[in-house]
Amino acid sequence: MEEGVEQALWSMEFERPEGGVVSLQSMAGKPLLLNFWATWCPPCVDELPMLNDFYRQQSPAGWQVLGLAIDQPSAVRKFLQRIPLEFPVGLAGLGGTDLGRSLGNLTGGLPFTVVLGASGRVLHRKMGQLTPQDLKQWAALR
Numbered sequence: 001m002e003e004g005v006e007q008a009l010w011s012m013e014f015e016r017p018e019g020g021v022v023s024l025q026s027m028a029g030k031p032l033l034l035n036f037w038a039t040w041c042p043p044c045v046d047e048l049p050m051l052n053d054f055y056r057q058q059s060p061a062g063w064q065v066l067g068l069a070i071d072q073p074s075a076v077r078k079f080l081q082r083i084p085l086e087f088p089v090g091l092a093g094l095g096g097t098d099l100g101r102s103l104g105n106l107t108g109g110l111p112f113t114v115v116l117g118a119s120g121r122v123l124h125r126k127m128g129q130l131t132p133q134d135l136k137q138w139a140a141l142r
Contacts, residue, residue: 014090043129
């Protein structure tokens, strides 16, 4: 990934389903798991509880999780009322597909996860549903 793309990433802000914004700049300096998902994507929905557990267990060690919903805001709000998540969610809309592409998701498929170290550099990318083993390996990264 080009340095310009990384700089652009850290300057992005996304509206939150509950109101307000989530700023990637406010997450700089700590490891970040960035997960692109949608309510209409069964593997995305299946992995969300595991991501929530990862956030709960790893946030004391400095890990952050941000879910970027490639979806309609109303669908995301309705989904989160049924299945609340502890980690922040940003409404990326269709523009999130372009962001995912710039981070290495050339096909635009979901789910797509990017792990960024405390330095802000991409440490790992995964296309497709996460496994507990993925999260265990990533928890050791910084």
